[in-house]
Amino acid sequence: MLVDLPLTARLNALRQGEIDLALAREVRSAPGLRVLPTWTEALFAVVSTRQPAAGRAVVGVAELAAGPLKTSQDHDPSVLSALPDVGLQGPPAHRAGTVHDRIVEVGSDPRSWTVLPADQVIEIRSTRVRAIPLEPRTTIAGSVVVPGDLPCACAAAHVTAFGDGTAA
Known part of the structure; x- marks a missing residue:
């Protein structure tokens, strides 16, 4: 079970x-x-298809850091701690309820972004977001x-x- x-x-x-x-x-x-x-699992930035970085093959956290980083109640803390230190302001006061809720929020806000491990990226079904490998390649164990x-x-x-x- x-x-x-x-x-x-x-x-x-x-x-x-x-x-x-x-x-x-x-x-x-x-x-x-x-x-x-x-x-070992690669981490991906997930952005709205309307986000300027959406067309790129890879993206750096520093390039996304100006926009709001979306997290959720069930966001794995190890994912956030694995991100390079680029002056992120920490998790936002408002957190989506689930990973699915977070994907919906990112899809509706072209400035926002989130980070997911590869096993969650393959489950994304929304056409409003795009998962992009992080540069430099960032992984979690x-x-x-x-x-x-x-x-x-x-x-x-x-x-x-x-x-x-x-x-x-």
Whole structure:
């Protein structure tokens, strides 16, 4: 069964034996658990098709920083922390409810933008936005998190199942 929980709740559920493993981005360690680097994911800027950068092959965060960065209640904090430091003013006071809501907001405002990992970009169905690779290429690491006492063979099987061969 798949469970969609915020990261802290996911790790706590794993510690309590309520779930067997957790998938997490940018987690380096977690007390009582083993964090196994498993995949690497590219980040993309998502902009309105009316945004001047929409026609470009790649875009830098600094080029978008003047416009409002849209986030949502379920925005993965590791995505924002992976962005280059270009003087972003931090998350806006208003946050969309979900990633889908954020896509709608970006599509309706040619100045706004957001950042999504590759696995969420492939789910975008809107024709009002465009996902553009970030320049320089920006990635986040994904890990399988397992109980500390899980046998190594089981842990290795989980890494194989979810891995892309790029994680260290």
